[in-house]
Amino acid sequence: MKGMTIIVKKTAQLIAGMIFMYGIYVIVHGHLTPGGGFAGGVIMAGSLILVILSHGTDFFSLVKEEMGTTIVESAATICVILIATAGFLFGTKVFFNNFLPKGNVGDLVSAGVLPLYNIFVGIEVAASVFIIFLSLIIFKEESPK
Amino acid sequence: MKYITLFILSFIFWLLLTFDFSVSNLIVGVVASIITALFFGKFFITNVYKLLQPRRYFWFIVYLFIFIWECLKANLDVAYRVLHPAMPIRPGIVKVKTTLKSDMAKMLLANSITMTPGTISVDIIDDYLYIHWIYIRSEDPEVYTPIIIGAFEKYIKRIIE
Amino acid sequence: MEVAISIITGLMILGALFAIHAKDLLSAVIACGIVGYGLVICFLLLKAPDLAIVQIVVDTITLIMMVAVVLDSSREESFSRLDTFGKIAAATGLIIIVVLFYFFIIASSNLDVLGKSSLRMANAYIHGAAQKTGSANLVTGVVFDFRGYDTMGEAVVLVTAVLGVLTILRLKGKK
Amino acid sequence: MIAYYMCFGLFFVGLYGVITRRNLVKIAISLSIMEISTFLFFALIGYIDNGVAPIVNPADPDKIYVDPLPQTLVLTAIVIGLATTALLMAVIIRLYRKYKTFDIREINELRG
Numbered sequence: 138m139k140g141m142t143i144i145v146k147k148t149a150q151l152i153a154g155m156i157f158m159y160g161i162y163v164i165v166h167g168h169l170t171p172g173g174g175f176a177g178g179v180i181m182a183g184s185l186i187l188v189i190l191s192h193g194t195d196f197f198s199l200v201k202e203e204m205g206t207t208i209v210e211s212a213a214t215i216c217v218i219l220i221a222t223a224g225f226l227f228g229t230k231v232f233f234n235n236f237l238p239k240g241n242v243g244d245l246v247s248a249g250v251l252p253l254y255n256i257f258v259g260i261e262v263a264a265s266v267f268i269i270f271l272s273l274i275i276f277k278e279e280s281p282k
Numbered sequence: 283m284k285y286i287t288l289f290i291l292s293f294i295f296w297l298l299l300t301f302d303f304s305v306s307n308l309i310v311g312v313v314a315s316i317i318t319a320l321f322f323g324k325f326f327i328t329n330v331y332k333l334l335q336p337r338r339y340f341w342f343i344v345y346l347f348i349f350i351w352e353c354l355k356a357n358l359d360v361a362y363r364v365l366h367p368a369m370p371i372r373p374g375i376v377k378v379k380t381t382l383k384s385d386m387a388k389m390l391l392a393n394s395i396t397m398t399p400g401t402i403s404v405d406i407i408d409d410y411l412y413i414h415w416i417y418i419r420s421e422d423p424e425v426y427t428p429i430i431i432g433a434f435e436k437y438i439k440r441i442i443e
Numbered sequence: 444m445e446v447a448i449s450i451i452t453g454l455m456i457l458g459a460l461f462a463i464h465a466k467d468l469l470s471a472v473i474a475c476g477i478v479g480y481g482l483v484i485c486f487l488l489l490k491a492p493d494l495a496i497v498q499i500v501v502d503t504i505t506l507i508m509m510v511a512v513v514l515d516s517s518r519e520e521s522f523s524r525l526d527t528f529g530k531i532a533a534a535t536g537l538i539i540i541v542v543l544f545y546f547f548i549i550a551s552s553n554l555d556v557l558g559k560s561s562l563r564m565a566n567a568y569i570h571g572a573a574q575k576t577g578s579a580n581l582v583t584g585v586v587f588d589f590r591g592y593d594t595m596g597e598a599v600v601l602v603t604a605v606l607g608v609l610t611i612l613r614l615k616g617k618k
Numbered sequence: 619m620i621a622y623y624m625c626f627g628l629f630f631v632g633l634y635g636v637i638t639r640r641n642l643v644k645i646a647i648s649l650s651i652m653e654i655s656t657f658l659f660f661a662l663i664g665y666i667d668n669g670v671a672p673i674v675n676p677a678d679p680d681k682i683y684v685d686p687l688p689q690t691l692v693l694t695a696i697v698i699g700l701a702t703t704a705l706l707m708a709v710i711i712r713l714y715r716k717y718k719t720f721d722i723r724e725i726n727e728l729r730g
Binding site: 169170171173175179262265266269272273276 | 700
């Protein structure tokens with residue numbers, strides 16, 4: 138897949154890291170401000186898509202990247218279920234039990250396991266949106282017109 | 283080197299976003315900046331030592347004022363053309379040769395031209411910028427080149443090259 | 444508030460009608476973007492910033508996907524005269540729509556007036572959630588704590604959809 | 619009340635598109651329009667007059683908050699909608715590669 142012109146390339150180089158950083162901010166502060174795992178994950182995927190679309194890559198690195206992203210996605214989903222099961226093992230016997238100390242409402246480290254759920258769901262959403270995009274590109278490269 | 287620069291820049295961005303200087307927030311910011319640097323350091327700009335030279339920042343501030351002045355003039359010009367009953371427009375695409383060499387400088391020039399009302403940069407091919415202009419004053423390259431990019435080019439050269 | 448939302452929804456309806464009737468598929472896809480971004484403004488007016496953030500990013504990515512599908516095709520919708528079967532289908536559709544609208548008018552007498560409604564669970568969540576979960580953002584608290592099963596099911600649906608996309612697209616077609 | 623009627627009008631526009639169009643991309647667009655009208659309906663149900671966004675400020679507890687429950691349901695529904703749209707797009711692109719058309723009637727005739 139070909140890249141775009143110099144204007145888009147250079148702007149993407151400067152901006153993409155900052156967009157990724159903003160996605161992390163939305164995820165990590167998800168229990169304090171608007172946002173959370175879903176929104177931040179899609180923003181992170183958007184920054185990765187921006188880099189791929191503007192720079193362009195060859196077929197083999199796309200396939201390699203897709204395999205890595207699939208593993209990341211599955212691992213994140215398993216982590217979500219593992220945390221839920223951990224809640225089952227500690228304290229009262231309830232799935233999705235919030236077993237960590239809650240802290241003060243409004244602090245960054247508070248709300249028990251909710252930030253961990255946010256982080257893993259964010260990784261999972263980012264990885265799956267990125268995989269969908271990658272598979273569309275790979276399919277296009279694979280079958281010439 | 284560029285990994286470290288991206289790390290510092292994204293940490294500054296994190297502090298601006300949160301504006302919270304507690305220990306936990308700083309630790310999370312450092313971890314997030316490391317992740318960002320690992321992912322995007324490969325794509326970041328190469329000549330990062332230029333970020334350490336103070337005179338470039340001085341010229342950048344001067345350039346901001348020049349840019350705002352040019353933008354105001356162009357705004358009034360476009361407003362005159364829109365409000366005039368006869369609509370004196372003569373749109374077309376012109377090809378401008380620039381003396382700037384680095385890609386970053388070309389990007390900044392193209393973005394400045396696009397943000398000025400009335401002109402839009404369509405593409406860059408080698409040293410030539412293709413620009414859509416709302417009123418083509420003349421068809422001679424010697425005449426229209428200074429009108430479009432003359433004000434920006436010398437300052438951008440001092441900022442980036 | 445009601446007037447503002449009605450105006451924006453009216454614009455969304457116009458965009459939707461244009462999207463359905465446009466001849467060029469690319470402009471149809473872009474007109475579909477009007478509906479999505481109008482929804483973002485509605486969410487902001489209805490005090491739902493979480494949803495606004497998610498919707499604006501999801502809509503952009505949906506647009507990217509649809510444009511990617513449309514761009515490498517012939518882009519034009521082939522219009523032909525409706526035959527008898529098409530006419531019957533359209534007439535049946537119109538009848539269904541009219542009947543549904545009649546049922547909606549009957550059912551709408553049970554709806555509360557906009558801005559006065561309050562669900563039974565709402566008060567329990569609003570008063571208890573911040574203390575019980577320790578999360579300042581009530582939506583996050585409800586998503587991951589009280590409604591954790593929903594979220595887990597959502598994650599599984601997402602994984603399944605990705606598996607489906609990979610399976611469909613990586614299949615080598617029969618020669 | 620007008621807002622509810624407009625919301626249902628949007629739903630019926632989507633339904634009309636699904637029934638009358640024969641182009642697969644148009645059908646996908648109409649489905650996403652129906653989806654969007656449902657999201658809007660949920661957000662309308664949860665709105666309370668003079669309410670603020672459901673983010674608790676511990677210093678000031680006596681505020682009216684908008685109902686967080688419908689927002690939660692919509693939050694998961696939006697992401698699932700993205701996934702289903704992606705799946706639909708994958709099916710459409712696969713069909714186009716095989717039959718060279720988006721028209722469902724022609725695909726029906728060409729099948730076999």
